[in-house]
Amino acid sequence: MQVLIVGAGVGGLALANGLVADGHRVRVLERSAGPRTDGAAVTIFSNGAAAAAGLGVPLDGLGGDVETLEFCTPDGRPFARADLRVLRRDTGYGVATVPRAAILERFAAALPPNTVRYGCPVADLQVRPDGVTVAGETGDVLVGADGYRSVVRHTVLDESPAVRNGWVSWQGLTRALPRLAGDVHARCLVGPAGLCGLMPAGSGLLQWWFDVSGPAPRDRPVLEWLRDRFASYAEPVGELLAGLSGSDVQAYPHVLHRVPTRWGTGPATLLGDAAHAFPPSQAQGANQALEDAWLLRRALRTPDDPVDALRRYERTRSRRVRRISRLAASEITNRPPGVLTRLAGRALSPTLTARLQLARIRSCSSVLNDDDG
Template sequence: MDILIVGAGVGGLALANGLVTDGHQVRVFERADAPRTDGAAVTIFSNGAAAAAGLGVSLDDLGAAIDTLGFFDADGRAFAHADMTLLRRWTGYRVATIPRASLLRRLAAGLPAETINYGRQVHTVETAGSGAAVVTADGVREEAALVVGADGVRSAVRRALLGSAEPTFNGWVSWQGLTVAMPELAAGAYARCVVGEAGLCGLMPAGGGLVQWWFDVDGPVPAGRPVIGWLRERFASYADPVRKLLDVLTEADVHAFRHAVHQIPSAWGAGCATLLGDAAHAFPPSQAQGANQALEDAWTLRRALSAFPVPDALRRYERVRARRVRRISSLAASEVTNKPPTSAGRLAAHLISPAMFTRLQLITIKRCSSVLNHDRL
């Protein structure tokens, strides 16, 4: 088939890899004028890595593997650890922090040179007839047998198909960056999350001397205040390495990522058009599953298209994925990991071994995973 994917992000490019392998003619329309290099890093859990491998893309050599994930109080006391090497042993796939730009380059590298069309902004989608078509911002109409909207949280394709594109922003913001800092953290395989009344600070090695860091905060920066200065004041009571990190950051290092939530209907497409990734189901990054769920979508949609005719394949894909994604979306929207644990929760975490804590993480991941459960369509 001639398939048109709107958006050259993680999900769109991953799907393109699988569909090109299956012999389809694939075009990707990306509104940016060049390959995207924005964004910090993403954590690819075992489910996302398995989905990428199933689409023909190995991520094993990208970024930095995470062997241990520690959770700490603001005063520096650990209250839980997860042994992430167990996830690799149990699933066959590692957990890693990968710069988004590196991930996009890997996904683009496996595609024919003419696949990605930059500077093509889609204005709307038409689904009448036996196929679908997009109309670009400059008025050009492009027909295809199938259109997939992978164009992000403010998706033009979602607006055309569902009549709503605007997500709900819940007030939380991730102030994040990917910088060369704190070599003692960058060189290891140890990631940490430090949580207190001010919010959560996360630090993860991302390979190449880089550290992925973020501050999840509920509420805006006061008008006129420099962000780093405000974060230093807000997180002043946090122990190292949080204070040490803030000492070396500059205003140019930090970027805002607002936490958004979409309503997730059972059918998020119409006719020969559907959605994928954030266009279908944006949710906060607090569970680190955004990129992973986009990869899961791509893996599932490819399977559906190989077994069923369009549009039946699309509706089957949507039903299967909607059930999975709602679970992680609800958990992420609660922002539970960004809030200090209760006394009972802290005690329970102390009593649970790293292996058991990791087992609980695997249970959470499998609840939202089509690839690890090999969902039937």
């Protein structure tokens, strides 16, 4: 089968690896001129790690392992703690923060030469009952993995675009706070100003972000505004901000799609943010894209009509991803915790907190539930 994938992001390249291993002919069409190096880091939870391994491109050795995750009030007092080692014991896969560029490099390197066609924006996209044509390439199946502004989604669904919900992550991946960057402990401080997250990403790098509701003022530098906004937060927030430059800070607006049950028409479907963009507050965006790729590969292994296989894949994944999309859209982790939340967090052991988190991940996971494609 000839499969055309639009988009050489995490989901698109992961899928390409799985399909090539199954003997399909694959072409990935990417509009950027070369391999993408933009973006900071992503948190790969057990479901994403299991999906990548199942696609033949395990992420072992990349990024920084995260064994504990702590949520604190702005004065630095913890109100919840999760022992993430539980996830590895229960699933065989742990949690790591991995630079996005490192994931893309590993996935691209595992593909046969010339699988990815760079500098190829989507053009002349045609979907017929018996096949597809994109930018002069013909295939039996088309997969849109081209992000939340997906051209493929607009063509095959005619759906409304993803909308911003007012939150923005001001984020970066830098060498900072070596004590934290070299540790296995992640920390989030959340209060009226928003949330500050700090996660080790390996090789001395720290993934940091500030989730804030509302835009930054236009009359002053973003970094100066962040320093003032989070001035009351406990260290090391001030130390981090004092050591950054304006070029270190990237804006990541939070967007949300309605997640339909059907993601395409005929021999065309969607994957990742093209199908179901949602805010990063649950750290499941890249994981869900990997889940999509895992199940779509499994669906296309069957000798049935690929159109039927695509619709089965969409029904299963839409049911799973809709759950985490709703939770992420609530931005609950970015809001100051109420009294009951703080009391419950302190009452639960780190082990039990991690088990509750794993149960939430399982509810949106195809790979951990061995869904049938």
